[in-house]
Amino acid sequence: xxxxxxxxxxxxxVSFKTYAGEVQxxxxxxxxxxxxECLGIVGESGCGKSVTSQAIMQLLKTPPAMYKxxxxxxxxxxxxxxxxxxxQKVRGNSISMIFQDPMTSLNPTQKIGKQIAEVxxxxxxxxxxxxxxxxxxxxxxxxxxxxxxxxxxxxxxxxGGMRQRAMIAMALACxxxxxxxxxxxxxxxxxxxxxxxxxxxxxxxxxxxxxxxITHDLGVVAKMCDRVAVMYAGQxxxxxxxxxxxxxxxxxxxxxxLSAVPSMEMDRSKALTTIPGTPPDLFAPPxxxxxxxxxxxxxxxxxxHMPQMQMIDGELTSACWLNHPMxxxxxxxx
Amino acid sequence: xxxxxxxxxxxxxxxxxxxxxxxxxAVDGLSFDLYKxETLGLVGESGCGKSTAGRAVLRLYExxxxxxxxxGVDVYSLPKKKLKELRKQMxxxxxxxxASLNPRMTVEDIIGEALDIHKLAKGPARHKRIVELLNLxxxxxxxxxxxxxxxxGGQRQRVGxxxxxxxxxxxIVCDEPISALDxxxxxxxxxxxxxxxNEMGLTYLFIAHDLSMVKYISDRILVMYLGQMMELAESExxxxxxxxxxxxxxLSAVPIPDPGVxxxxxxxxxxxxxxSPIDPPNLCPFCTRCPKVHDKCKQSRPEWKEVKPNHYIxxxxxx
Numbered sequence: 001x002x003x004x005x006x007x008x009x010x011x012x013x014v015s016f017k018t019y020a021g022e023v024q025x026x027x028x029x030x031x032x033x034x035x036x037e038c039l040g041i042v043g044e045s046g047c048g049k050s051v052t053s054q055a056i057m058q059l060l061k062t063p064p065a066m067y068k069x070x071x072x073x074x075x076x077x078x079x080x081x082x083x084x085x086x087x088q089k090v091r092g093n094s095i096s097m098i099f100q101d102p103m104t105s106l107n108p109t110q111k112i113g114k115q116i117a118e119v120x121x122x123x124x125x126x127x128x129x130x131x132x133x134x135x136x137x138x139x140x141x142x143x144x145x146x147x148x149x150x151x152x153x154x155x156x157x158x159x160g161g162m163r164q165r166a167m168i169a170m171a172l173a174c175x176x177x178x179x180x181x182x183x184x185x186x187x188x189x190x191x192x193x194x195x196x197x198x199x200x201x202x203x204x205x206x207x208x209x210x211x212x213x214i215t216h217d218l219g220v221v222a223k224m225c226d227r228v229a230v231m232y233a234g235q236x237x238x239x240x241x242x243x244x245x246x247x248x249x250x251x252x253x254x255x256x257x258l259s260a261v262p263s264m265e266m267d268r269s270k271a272l273t274t275i276p277g278t279p280p281d282l283f284a285p286p287x288x289x290x291x292x293x294x295x296x297x298x299x300x301x302x303x304x305h306m307p308q309m310q311m312i313d314g315e316l317t318s319a320c321w322l323n324h325p326m327x328x329x330x331x332x333x334x
Numbered sequence: 335x336x337x338x339x340x341x342x343x344x345x346x347x348x349x350x351x352x353x354x355x356x357x358x359x360a361v362d363g364l365s366f367d368l369y370k371x372e373t374l375g376l377v378g379e380s381g382c383g384k385s386t387a388g389r390a391v392l393r394l395y396e397x398x399x400x401x402x403x404x405x406g407v408d409v410y411s412l413p414k415k416k417l418k419e420l421r422k423q424m425x426x427x428x429x430x431x432x433a434s435l436n437p438r439m440t441v442e443d444i445i446g447e448a449l450d451i452h453k454l455a456k457g458p459a460r461h462k463r464i465v466e467l468l469n470l471x472x473x474x475x476x477x478x479x480x481x482x483x484x485x486x487g488g489q490r491q492r493v494g495x496x497x498x499x500x501x502x503x504x505x506i507v508c509d510e511p512i513s514a515l516d517x518x519x520x521x522x523x524x525x526x527x528x529x530x531x532n533e534m535g536l537t538y539l540f541i542a543h544d545l546s547m548v549k550y551i552s553d554r555i556l557v558m559y560l561g562q563m564m565e566l567a568e569s570e571x572x573x574x575x576x577x578x579x580x581x582x583x584x585l586s587a588v589p590i591p592d593p594g595v596x597x598x599x600x601x602x603x604x605x606x607x608x609x610s611p612i613d614p615p616n617l618c619p620f621c622t623r624c625p626k627v628h629d630k631c632k633q634s635r636p637e638w639k640e641v642k643p644n645h646y647i648x649x650x651x652x653x
Contacts, residue, residue, distance in 0.1 A: 219589030262550035272521040
């Protein structure tokens with residue numbers, strides 16, 4: 001695919017000031033989102049995936065957050081250089097976000113219809129009646145049962161799946177070019193999850209938007225994403241097409257993550273593969289590879305020298321010393 | 335399953351709650367046997383009553399109706415004092431390792447509390463036993479003096495497991511013990527649970543909504559919907575050959591972590607939302623959404639029957 005680049009994150013570094021010191025949450029990441037594609041960002045809690053998404057939306061409070069380095073270029077403009085006022089025109093309009101917990105991200109004191117119409121009136125020069133009519137159309141688009149009735153209801157009257165649909169309707173109201181979905185289905189049942197994901201796919205096709213899907217569920221990634229970035233300890237350790245990441249991962253962390261999930265066909269007498277240990281402390285991140293302490297193939301060089309992102313094949317880049325051309329072949333063997 | 339000795343017998347257990355505007359039938363007629371040393375997975379969507387079922391079996395809730403026999407003892411008719419004795423044999427591990435450990439107690443006291451209540455160990459013996467338990471779940475002595483906030487989610491869940499093991503139970507209800515954990519940590523905890531089961535001959539009721547993990551850990555799986563049992567079969571059988579339309583729907587919704595398979599798969603679609611569990615009609619609970627619904631489903635509640643050896647189902651399609 002040689003589609004146009006919509007978003008380019010270039011060497012982004014974000015830290016947080018705390019009493020205990022500086023937490024380096026995001027430590028220099030690079031990725032691109034092309035028009036119409038779905039990029040998955042996967043990783044464990046605390047790896048920096050949510051901070052990355054909130055940085056794109058400029059939702060991090062500074063201080064304590066600090067943008068140490070890097071650019072976030074969206075349609076040719078650096079979002080980090082925009083003022084708060086300019087960002088308000090971007091948020092909800094050309095980039096919008098879906099959060100994990102729809103109950104805490106909807107306003108419990110306002111009717112759903114009003115909340116969606118508000119977004120439209122903020123960004124578009126339309127009358128109240130037009131905004132309400134459009135809001136109802138959006139509810140229809142997300143397959144909300146009885147949209148007319150739902151317009152006049154409050155979030156607490158909705159089930160979890162309906163709330164998530166209402167939030168998607170709100171996020172899509174202005175037909176954004178990019179939607180960031182931060183664990184959009186983690187709080188939902190599998191059956192509802194399947195409906196919501198299919199809904200996102202359908203709408204993505206209809207209005208041709210791009211999606212950044214942040215999740216730790218590899219099944220969701222397999223279903224939704226075109227490309228995947230695997231994050232660990234504030235860095236992207238491997239990036240590539242969804243087929244490459246699942247079928248021929250090269251980074252030991254990606255491999256570990258994939259084998260920790262039992263497949264439906266798995267033999268029950270075998271123990272699950274685990275990744276021993278816990279992620280490193282990002283107050284004082286290791287000088288070398290972030291995965292060094294937990295890696296079963298760690299070499300001496302990994303401890304003090306950071307591996308660079310390297311092209312493995314046309315569809316996969318990975319940051320691991322094992323891929324260095326001088327690395328002895330036996331070190332790579334499983 | 336080593337032998338088919340019944341440890342826990344659940345017969346027609348019901349737990350209803352009086353709520354404004356009617357009776358919420360959280361669990362409405364649950365009957366199953368749990369064999370010694372096996373793991374029974376209990377799955378279903380949120381609100382289907384699986385957690386209530388787990389608690390009713392332990393008599394953490396007083397049941398509305400029904401009978402539970404544990405090792406020959408009638409759990410529901412025991413007086414309070416005797417019940418405390420029985421608690422030593424039946425324990426629970428909770429879902430949220432953040433909410434189920436007292437933040438103001440050290441790990442030593444959290445685990446020790448169980449020993450104190452049942453007067454199992456005092457003084458140096460108490461400390462020794464606590465260290466033993468910590469080692470058993472993969473933690474060490476130095477962790478004993480720490481507070482829950484100093485631990486990661488996976489480590490907290492290990493503390494929760496150590497606490498349950500302190501009284502040397504035979505049976506543990508695991509109420510979504512891994513839902514709040516990361517994938518790589520889930521695998522660690524599941525391996526630990528399996529290893530403990532092998533070493534100590536534990537019996538588990540494993541409640542979860544993650545079907546792939548349930549399939550991996552369970553010998554048999556029971557599917558619930560709206561407080562009722564839909565299907566019960568051996569793990570592989572249920573997975574390869576689900577008979578109930580609801581089970582088929584549930585299984586097809588689980589995304590498979592393989593893009594080649596997942597992107598080309600067609601999911602079973604079902605219309606509508608889960609109906610309210612308040613005063614439900616006495617019909618098949620799935621009849622409002624079932625793709626294979628026929629007249630009979632809207633007239634009576636299907637009976638629970640064995641359609642194949644060890645494969646039970648409540649569905650009119652198999653009358």
